[in-house]
Amino acid sequence: MKSVIAAIALIAAAPASASTDERAAILRVVADMQAAWNRGDFRGYMAGFKNPDVVFVSGGKFQDGxxxxxxxxxxxxxxxxxxxxxxxxxxxxxxxxxxDAAMLIGRYHLARPKRAMEGVNTRLFRKFGGRWFITMNHVSAYEIVPRK
Structure with missing residues (x-):
């Protein structure tokens, strides 16, 4: 309990600009991942995830690291x-x-001629060596069925 109270005190004592800067840094990681995916750079996309320790959960299963x-x-x-x-x-x-820890929850849309998808990501970020990485990624996705 004391460690929780100490963590809350640290967060409360941090200047607002620090939290704004940290949030911006995390959103930059996600923006860089989006840009990498859209140019076909999957290794660049995966740079946002802690390698090799990241945990992926999707489709009701743990993925293969x-x-x-x-x-x-x-x-x-x-x-x-x-x-x-x-x-x-x-x-x-x-x-x-x-x-050194943050949670992001957000939506995504993957536009494709066949099998467009949407969903929700829940991501746990941790800060290592001054950089934010995703250490846990949970995806809840569904396929968008085209209207006929």
Missing amino acids: WQGTLDHYVRDYGASPDTRGTLRFYDMKVDLLAP
């Missing part, structure tokens, strides 16, 4: 711009939990 997730993206999305689609993250809310 950092490398397995990279392999999945290259195999299942990397054939062409049409299969990769255009990714957009939006409605993102960042909660700073501690000086």
Whole structure:
């Protein structure tokens, strides 16, 4: 309990500009990931995740770590711009939990000619060596069925 109270005191004592700067840094990580995906740079996209310790949860299952997730993206999305689609993250809310921990919850849309998808990401960020990385990524996704 004392450690929780100490963490709350640290957060409360931090200047507002520090929290604004930290939130901006986290949102930059996500913006860089979005840009990397949209240019077909899956390794650049994965740079936002803590390698190799990241935990991915999607489709009700734990995924196969950092490398397995990279392999999945290259195999299942990397054939062409049409299969990769255009990714957009939006409605993102960042909660700073501690000086080195934050949670982001937001939406995403993956526009593709076939199998467009939308969903929600919940991401735990941790700060290592002055940089923010995603250490846990949970995706709740659904396919957008085209209207006929």
